[in-house]
Amino acid sequence: MTPSDGGALDEVEGDEWEDAGHPEGGRARTVLQLLATRLVDNPDAVRVETSEARNGIKLSLHVAPDDMGKVIGRRGRVAQSIRSVVRAAGARDGVDVFVDIVD
Amino acid sequence: MEWVETTGRTVEDAKEAALDELGVDEADAEFEVLAEAQTGLFGRLRSEARVRARVKPTAPRSKDDRRDRRRRNGRSQSTASGTSAGRASGGRSPRSATGERDADGTGPDEPAPTPSGTGSGDSADDAQDQSARRRRRRPRSRTRSETPGGAPLDVSGATDDSPLTKAPEATAKGTDVEVALEEQADIAKEFLTELTAEFGLEATVAINRSDDDTVELQLTGGDLGILIGPKGATLVAIQNLTRTVVYNETGANNGHINVDVGGYRQKRAEALARFATQVANTVKQTGQRTAMEPMSSIDRKVVHDTITGIDGVSTISEGEEPRRRVVVLPD
Numbered sequence: 461m462t463p464s465d466g467g468a469l470d471e472v473e474g475d476e477w478e479d480a481g482h483p484e485g486g487r488a489r490t491v492l493q494l495l496a497t498r499l500v501d502n503p504d505a506v507r508v509e510t511s512e513a514r515n516g517i518k519l520s521l522h523v524a525p526d527d528m529g530k531v532i533g534r535r536g537r538v539a540q541s542i543r544s545v546v547r548a549a550g551a552r553d554g555v556d557v558f559v560d561i562v563d
Numbered sequence: 564m565e566w567v568e569t570t571g572r573t574v575e576d577a578k579e580a581a582l583d584e585l586g587v588d589e590a591d592a593e594f595e596v597l598a599e600a601q602t603g604l605f606g607r608l609r610s611e612a613r614v615r616a617r618v619k620p621t622a623p624r625s626k627d628d629r630r631d632r633r634r635r636n637g638r639s640q641s642t643a644s645g646t647s648a649g650r651a652s653g654g655r656s657p658r659s660a661t662g663e664r665d666a667d668g669t670g671p672d673e674p675a676p677t678p679s680g681t682g683s684g685d686s687a688d689d690a691q692d693q694s695a696r697r698r699r700r701r702p703r704s705r706t707r708s709e710t711p712g713g714a715p716l717d718v719s720g721a722t723d724d725s726p727l728t729k730a731p732e733a734t735a736k737g738t739d740v741e742v743a744l745e746e747q748a749d750i751a752k753e754f755l756t757e758l759t760a761e762f763g764l765e766a767t768v769a770i771n772r773s774d775d776d777t778v779e780l781q782l783t784g785g786d787l788g789i790l791i792g793p794k795g796a797t798l799v800a801i802q803n804l805t806r807t808v809v810y811n812e813t814g815a816n817n818g819h820i821n822v823d824v825g826g827y828r829q830k831r832a833e834a835l836a837r838f839a840t841q842v843a844n845t846v847k848q849t850g851q852r853t854a855m856e857p858m859s860s861i862d863r864k865v866v867h868d869t870i871t872g873i874d875g876v877s878t879i880s881e882g883e884e885p886r887r888r889v890v891v892l893p894d
Contacts, residue, residue, distance in 0.1 A: 491761045498754060498808045530811070535576050538807055544800035548789050549762055 485510040485519055488550035488557040492519050495542050500527035516556025519546065528563055570611040570883045573600055581616035583860040584867070584880060592616050611883060742815035745770075748778045751820050754808050755780055758801070762789070777819040780805070781826070790824045795831070798824055799861065832865045839869040842891050843876045850893045857886040 485492075489508055497503040505524035510517055521542075523531055532539045543559045550557030567584045571577035574596055578589070585592055593616065600612035748770045759766040759782065766784035773779050782790065791798045802822040809820055823829060839855075846853050855866065863880055866889045870878045877892050 487761060487763060491758065494757060494761050495804060499804075499811060533807070535571075535573070535579060537579075537803065541800035541803040541807075544792070544797055545758075545804060548792055548797045552762060552789055 485517055485557075486550070486553040486555060488517070488546050488553065488555065489519055491549040492521060492542065492546045492559060495545065496521055496523060496531055499530050499538065499542075500524065501530065502527055513556075513558055516550070516558065518558045518560055520560045520562050522562050525563070528561070531561055566615050566617045567880050568597070568613060568615050569880070569887075570613050571600075572611060574612040574614060577612045577614040578616065580860065580884065581614055584863060585616060585618055587618050591618055593618075740814045741817050742813040744772070744776065744778045744818045747809050747813055747815050747818060747820060748780065750809050750812055751778075751780050751805050751822070754805055755782060755801070755822065759784075759787075759790070764790070766790075773821070776817060777821065779821045779823055782822070782824045784825075787824050791827050794859065795827065795861075798822065798827065799859075831862070835862055835865045836869040839866040839889075839891075840873065843870045843873045846891045846893050847873075847875045852890055852892045854881075855889045855891065857882065857888045859885075860887075863887070863889050 485508070489510060493506065493508050496506045496508070500506060500523050502524040505522070505527070507522040509520040509522070511520065512518070521531065530538070531542065533541075539559075539561055546559050547557050567581055569577045569580040569584060571580050578594055581594070582589055582592055595615040597613040597615055598610065601610045752768045752770055755768050756766075759768075764784060764787060766782045766787060769781045769783065771779045771781055789797070790801060792800075802820075805822050806820050809815065821828070835858075842853055842855060858866070867878050867880075870876055870889075870891060875894050877894060879890050879892065880887055881890055882888050
């Protein structure tokens with residue numbers, strides 16, 4: 461296991477992706493970041509990671525443990541709305557976006 | 564009093580759907596669980612949960628009554644004893660008392676109905692302080708709205724010690740915070756402006772006061788179709804998030820915030836209302852029940868609301884999402 465190698469590889473991929481005109485997930489990512497920040501009590505703990513998925517990109521949303529409920533909502537209603545809006549933002553860039561809320 | 568029947572993956576889901584349809588708060592509705600959801604092998608859903616719900620029968624005309632209660636301040640109190648004794652034990656009426664006391668009784672810390680207006684001279688810190696405090700009280704209001712039976716108790720408790728209540732205590736107890744709609748609308752506008760900017764769209768956000776307790780944020784600009792989405796799904800999501808953000812930041816439990824893009828919702832609602840009126844008239848003439856095509860809960864509500872205002876016909880919903888539909892019945 462060589463973490464540095466893995467890190468380097470990730471970075472290269474990330475850079476190439478940015479070159480393709482989707483800086484770290486493009487609008488979908490910034491929209492997700494905005495939504496999450498406005499919904500939680502600890503905006504500083506909001507983190508969005510971008511990774512490639514089969515047919516698009518995956519955005520992994522991390523929030524403070526206490527804020528999980530805020531971004532999921534009763535019966536997942538907030539999460540559903542977030543996905544819907546973030547997907548629309550991705551569609552504007554022509555990218556399929558999946559949002560994963562990580563606990 | 565009409566019952567609506569809804570389904571969902573869980574009883575909670577079904578209840579939520581019923582509330583959407585009735586357009587009332589959980590405390591103002593009454594439920595009957597018809598069936599629990601059954602899960603099959605590997606957690607697959609075999610049958611959905613079904614519930615029946617209706618607005619708690621507090622007054623003969625449900626729609627007017629609902630409006631009345633939402634108005635809550637002053638008017639509903641002064642007329643409550645006259646129009647319906649039942650209402651006092653129902654949902655909102657006791658809360659209106661809380662709301663009023665919030666407004667005038669609990670001192671400078673409590674957000675009065677026009678805090679932004681009067682507080683503009685205060686420091687920004689003060690305002691932040693206030694919103695932070697409202698945040699903290701939020702979980703309580705959640706809990707309470709989930710236990711309708713507990714509401715009157717809560718309120719009576721608050722009533723007993725209200726004159727002597729210090730602000731912080733009132734804060735903890737008063738779960739229904741009256742926040743001026745203007746203030747809520749400003750937060751919504753700021754959020755929507757930010758959101759559309761992140762989308763890379765140039766949109767203007769206008770605030771329209773629809774009625775006493777409803778404010779509409781109207782987005783206009785070029786190329787905003789993406790904010791509406793298929794069958795308005797994205798618009799619904801944006802509206803939900805806007806409401807959630809406003810609620811998070813104010814704790815406001817009064818008023819309604821609607822979001823519309825390029826007049827979409829209004830056009831859609833108008834067309835639907837016209838169509839519903841036609842159907843209702845046909846049903847009245849023929850005396851035959853008529854099922855309309857499946858619609859979203861928002862559209863169904865437009866139909867229900869339109870036809871509620873027409874004598875001689877009534878409406879119910881039947882079927883399961885996403886093919887749930889309104890049926891128009893002759894009286």
